[in-house]
Amino acid sequence: MKRYTKPIHLQELSPHRRADSSLPLINVVFLLLLFLLVSGTLRPPLPDEFAWAETSRDEGAGNIRGGLVLTREGRVWSEGQALESGELADFLIRTAETSDLLTVQVDKRTRMESVATLAAQARSSGIARLTLVTVEADGP
Template identity: 75%
Template sequence: MKRYTKPIHLQELIPHRRADSSLALINVVFLLLLFLVVSGTLRPPLPDGFDWAETTQGEGASSIQGGLVLTLDGGVWVDGSRVEREELNKYLAEAARSSDRLTVQVDKRARMEFVAALAKQARSSGLTALTLVTVQADGP
């Protein structure tokens, strides 16, 4: 029986400099900051004192991007700023050109007359589907 041998060369271990642990911490802080900046700009702020309408049943999903906010006093907000009636008509006309749906975030203290007036105005602009965004109530 024939034996084959091969020389093995082991590399010399060179002591490495210990990794600085603060670099990982800096990365985590930077990613957290980046997340907070992005998440803060995705949705325009709601008006002061806005209180979400609640629902106890039903399912659905809707995007609030490009939607309206209906406040307690019947004011309508778009992208974080209040709009007047003429501006609202222009906005609804543009929204009707791109889609037949509109999303509205409703304050739970808003009077039904304001919701009905906004729905009527949206319908006259050519929008056929109106989605009211609410939050799930805690329970019956």
């Protein structure tokens, strides 16, 4: 009897490659970078040469979103744009319709007359509470 032989090709087993363990780390770093880029662009810019007013006690709380910025010269800014007196009055009326609280970021070189004028305008528009946002001073 005749024998027929046929070559059999067996697949070579390659060693099992472990998944790259740095891939999840790269994903987390990328997402963190993306978050920082987006969160940095959401806050409206402050006017040039703005210097935060300082306080010595850590009391109260304020949310700067939707608030105003009072500059050294007494100009009022909102969302990165300077407001004229008519625009300020409209802004204060719209704010009073939704809340009785207004948050103001104050430059430390602002004259007290400017703060008092803004407070009077806010009060006449129906805003009952005014929060001045400052930074904590280094020490006494």
